[in-house]
Amino acid sequence: MRTSQYIIATLKETPSDAEVISHQLMLRAGMIRRLASGLYTWLPTGLKVVRKVEAIVREEMDKAGAIEMLMPVVQPADLWIESGRWQEYGPELLRIKDRQNRDFALGPTHEEVITEFVRKEINSYKQLPLNLYQIQTKFRDEVRPRFGVMRSREFTMKDAYSFHLDQASLQETYDVMYQAYCNIFTRLGLDFRPVIADTGSIGGDASHEFHVLADSGEDDIAFSTESDYAANIEKAEAFAPQEKADTPTQELTLTDTPNAKTIAELVEQFNTPIEKTVKTLIVKASAECVADNGAEYVALIVRGDHELNEIKAEKLAFVAEPLEMATDEAIKEVMKASPGSLGPINCPIPVIVDRAAAVASDFSAGANQDGKHYFGINWERDLPLSQVADIRNVVEGDVSPCGKGTLTIKRGIEVGHIFQLGNKYSTAMNAGVLTESGKHQVLEMGCYGIGITRIVAAAIEQNHDKYGIKWPLALAPFTVAIVPMNMHKSHRIPDIAQKIYDELKAAGIEVLFDDRKERPGVMFNDMELMGIPHQIVIGERNLDTDQVEHKDRNSGEKTLLAIDKVVSFVVNKIKNI
RNA sequence: CGGUGUUUAGCGCAGCUUGGUAGCGCACUUCGUUUGGGUCGAAGGGGUCGAAGGUUCGAAUCCUUCAACACCGACCA
Numbered sequence: 001m002r003t004s005q006y007i008i009a010t011l012k013e014t015p016s017d018a019e020v021i022s023h024q025l026m027l028r029a030g031m032i033r034r035l036a037s038g039l040y041t042w043l044p045t046g047l048k049v050v051r052k053v054e055a056i057v058r059e060e061m062d063k064a065g066a067i068e069m070l071m072p073v074v075q076p077a078d079l080w081i082e083s084g085r086w087q088e089y090g091p092e093l094l095r096i097k098d099r100q101n102r103d104f105a106l107g108p109t110h111e112e113v114i115t116e117f118v119r120k121e122i123n124s125y126k127q128l129p130l131n132l133y134q135i136q137t138k139f140r141d142e143v144r145p146r147f148g149v150m151r152s153r154e155f156t157m158k159d160a161y162s163f164h165l166d167q168a169s170l171q172e173t174y175d176v177m178y179q180a181y182c183n184i185f186t187r188l189g190l191d192f193r194p195v196i197a198d199t200g201s202i203g204g205d206a207s208h209e210f211h212v213l214a215d216s217g218e219d220d221i222a223f224s225t226e227s228d229y230a231a232n233i234e235k236a237e238a239f240a241p242q243e244k245a246d247t248p249t250q251e252l253t254l255t256d257t258p259n260a261k262t263i264a265e266l267v268e269q270f271n272t273p274i275e276k277t278v279k280t281l282i283v284k285a286s287a288e289c290v291a292d293n294g295a296e297y298v299a300l301i302v303r304g305d306h307e308l309n310e311i312k313a314e315k316l317a318f319v320a321e322p323l324e325m326a327t328d329e330a331i332k333e334v335m336k337a338s339p340g341s342l343g344p345i346n347c348p349i350p351v352i353v354d355r356a357a358a359v360a361s362d363f364s365a366g367a368n369q370d371g372k373h374y375f376g377i378n379w380e381r382d383l384p385l386s387q388v389a390d391i392r393n394v395v396e397g398d399v400s401p402c403g404k405g406t407l408t409i410k411r412g413i414e415v416g417h418i419f420q421l422g423n424k425y426s427t428a429m430n431a432g433v434l435t436e437s438g439k440h441q442v443l444e445m446g447c448y449g450i451g452i453t454r455i456v457a458a459a460i461e462q463n464h465d466k467y468g469i470k471w472p473l474a475l476a477p478f479t480v481a482i483v484p485m486n487m488h489k490s491h492r493i494p495d496i497a498q499k500i501y502d503e504l505k506a507a508g509i510e511v512l513f514d515d516r517k518e519r520p521g522v523m524f525n526d527m528e529l530m531g532i533p534h535q536i537v538i539g540e541r542n543l544d545t546d547q548v549e550h551k552d553r554n555s556g557e558k559t560l561l562a563i564d565k566v567v568s569f570v571v572n573k574i575k576n577i
Numbered sequence: 578c579g580g581u582g583u584u585u586a587g588c589g590c591a592g593c594u595u596g597g598u599a600g601c602g603c604a605c606u607u608c609g610u611u612u613g614g615g616u617c618g619a620a621g622g623g624g625u626c627g628a629a630g631g632u633u634c635g636a637a638u639c640c641u642u643c644a645a646c647a648c649c650g651a652c653c654a
């Protein structure tokens with residue numbers, strides 16, 4: 001490809017709304033442009049990278065025995081009503097009507113469609129197990145699209161769905177997919193970790209996420225220092241403290257705390273350790289709770305230095321799912337006190353206490369009277385300890401749930417997610433086959449997703465420097481850039497450039513020939529910004545000795561090469577990686 | 578959904594306080610110059626100042642409403 005016949009839409013300046021490095025570099029390197037919030041146009045260079053990711057994913061999926069197909073983006077509401085997700089999925093599901101006023105949705109995922117397909121087409125146990133996948137556009141009306149294509153509303157995803165007669169078969173395919181995913185991310189040249197995960201709105205049982213480690217990641221991953229345990233913090237269990245609460249040493253006292261509205265202020269003004277405080281969070285109660293004791297809200301208690309884990313909390317029987325924090329007005333009405341003075345003592349609604357907070361002694365908390373806190377609180381002596389649960393996020397240094405080592409926490413970008421769905425959809429939509437004994441049996445399902453376009457961004461997060469993107473060879477939009485110095489000034493330069501260009505192309509290598517009439521610095525900067533792994537610099541300087549220069553984008557290493565050795569040199573470099 | 582902020586040329590921004598003919602840098606076009614790391618110079622093109630309404634002799638600037646976009650937050654108890 002010649003730059004003069006291509007779109008090199010590089011930018012010198014960073015657009016002001018791009019926050020993370022991958023978003024900035026994708027804009028600057030001319031890979032993407034924003035059309036509207038969370039919607040991006042892929043320019044030729046960007047699309048080439050997407051296609052590379054797709055190709056690797058496709059190869060590994062095929063190798064793992066999955067079969068490619070393609071389903072529609074637009075899906076009839078009926079299927080979603082049947083699975084129950086027309087109600088469950090919420091506003092992230094973009095709903096549209098056709099000219100007949102029939103309801104449709106833009107597919108955020110395809111469990112319903114694939115299940116509908118399989119229940120019609122697959123009738124016999126002999127056709128199982130089956131693993132079907134597609135690489136296709138998804139639409140999710142995200143609450144807050146951000147970070148460019150990292151969290152966009154429209155994106156490309158590889159989604160696979162497997163169907164089985166029994167759990168053992170599902171487990172087998174799940175393991176194969178787990179391995180295929182490891183192979184994919186390894187081939188993509190990414191530093192990644194599989195982690196134990198929550199199943200989220202898709203539903204189901206076992207689940208692993210694949211995370212690319214990067215500080216800009218939106219998820220916290222907890223790792224054991226001593227084992228290969230790794231879990232999304234949403235899911236990581238906070239181990240129950242082994243010790244019991246210490247014997248009370250303080251009297252319960254009610255103190256005026258007019259200026260202490262937050263834990264931080266309480267700790268500072270009253271010189272109390274933060275571990276000896278608790279915070280009280282008021283959330284909407286579940287229907288079960290309302291039926292049980294009439295309370296519309298419940299109070300969740302975690303230690304002052306801990307954070308509530310919403311995923312854990314919303315799974316509690318008394319807590320409404322999804323989790324909903326009470327408004328200030330509701331808190332005043334129910335608690336007769338304002339946020340900042342809430343606590344478990346004299347609390348008119350059910351109280352659920354985190355395991356760590358449940359072994360605190362002589363601690364302080366709001367008194368449910370504005371501007372007052374209790375100090376020296378002890379469970380059982382001063383108030384009953386009714387419900388205890390794991391409702392906090394793990395923190396660095398916690399004992400690992402696997403029993404070995406302690407936890408450290410890193411940021412990750414979720415690029416893949418595999419689930420064992422069990423029979424959630426197959427039951428709801430009545431997908432089954434006849435078994436060997438002629439009985440109808442509901443199918444077991446697995447599903448396996450990879451965010452194709454997100455991988456492009458994640459790869460940049462992990463591979464860049466101050467000059468731009470440093471593509472892993474497998475993802476580079478072009479393998480080689482030919483950069484001729486002052487081509488218009490002599491015949492020698494363009495002749496040699498053309499010759500090398502033709503030879504590289506003949507060798508099946510993707511070459512970008514920068515034939516623009518630009519100064520050398522402009523070309524160098526553009527090629528480096530775009531992250532092309534190999535540059536061939538052709539200049540008068542070395543031509544008298546029939547040499548050109550090779551520059552490695554990754555190492556910065558420069559090598560003088562005889563003109564007729566260029567192709568073999570590059571070919572050799574490529575195969576060695 | 579809440580909070581904060583932004584919106585002026587393709588991009589990055591100034592101008593707004595104190596109303597008076599819309600600017601700068603980059604990019605773009607042309608010419609010259611330069612040529613191994615984003616040359617230098619000259620001349621040009623490009624704007625309903627987010628939209629609508631209002632105040633005023635006069636609005637990018639003041640007022641009202643709306644919209645788009647961004648950031649923060651769903652931890653505040």
